[in-house]
Amino acid sequence: MRKVVVVDATHLRGKYAGCLLTASAQDENYQIFPLAFAIVDGENYKSWEWFFHKLLSFLPDNDSVVFVSDRHASIYQGLSKVYPLAGNCACIIHLKRNIKTLFKERQLGYLVSKAARAFRMGEFYTTLTEIRSINQRCADYLVDIGLQNRTRSHFLGDRLNIITSNLAESWNSVLRDAREYPVIPLVEFIRKKLVSWFTSRRDVVKDVDAGLTPKVNSLLAASFEICGGYDVRKLDNDEYEVQDLKGASFVVSLTDRSCSCFEFQKLSIPCSHAIAAVLKANVKVEGLVGDVYTIEYAEHVLPPVELNTSNQLADDIAAISLHPPVTRRPPGRPRKKRFFSRGEVKMKKTHIRYCSRCKGNGHNRATCKQAV
Incomplete structure (x- = not known):
């Protein structure tokens, strides 16, 4: 498992409100692998600190762990206390949206994203020069907020391909309808979803003999097509220009x-x-791929054990008297759609006009050559 963890929070829409905190990573086939989730009263420092302490029980704190999140202050504060050795990166998408809000030039969002995704510092500073030629204040803003945690070229840890919090956003989208459920049905929905995911993923990779996942094999195949026509010269043992x-x-x-x-x-x-x-040296490319991309899937998720009496519970749990959280339900009907983030805009739907023959009389609208 790649030790790059995306943490995020999303609001619940049930009777007692609250927030769902999640921690997710990517498996060896570039798919979402949920690590932990928790239901808390709200997104604050105490909730995140408690959540990170629970995460610490199976994800130790060391310099090889990297967290990716939005710029919420409580996440930063909780990580600095519980995971002081781990790296912390800001989501590039959130940075891009913030730039669009502060500075109105359209091309700045694209250039900021390009600079943050650059692998080499030379590419980054070339793009930063373009940004400075368009808006000097935007370039100064990027430098002032710090480059180490917001750009791929300046980050010292192993961030790999995860530079956004899209993992968490996709996981939240899966739970969109379930966020209206009470606590127990919500947890059971998540468990069943993980069972179906892990079962289908095992079926996909069990017949793979190469030792690499299908996604990595497709990336290698794309690189093989790109390198056609490259000029290769041997400089030294296993070193090439x-x-x-x-x-x-x-x-x-x-x-x-x-x-x-x-x-x-x-x-x-x-x-x-x-x-x-590799083609020049006539060696196998599979041996150069990182160990985190080899196929080795997790165990299955077991259903909860049915307990008839509290005597079967642990003493410290059986003594707890649980009550609903003290929350005030907001007035009006609960929202079904989320609020857009700062700088995020709703895309307008494009409406296509068709000719008079395409009004549902069995005519194929997709292939109509008379469509206006």
């Missing part, structure tokens, strides 16, 4: 599993330059 079609030269070390484009070491997957060097 690779020149791409644009004339740019890169140094690949198969021993160190590195490339001067930094994509190889940042993602732990050979880039197109490394693939060209």
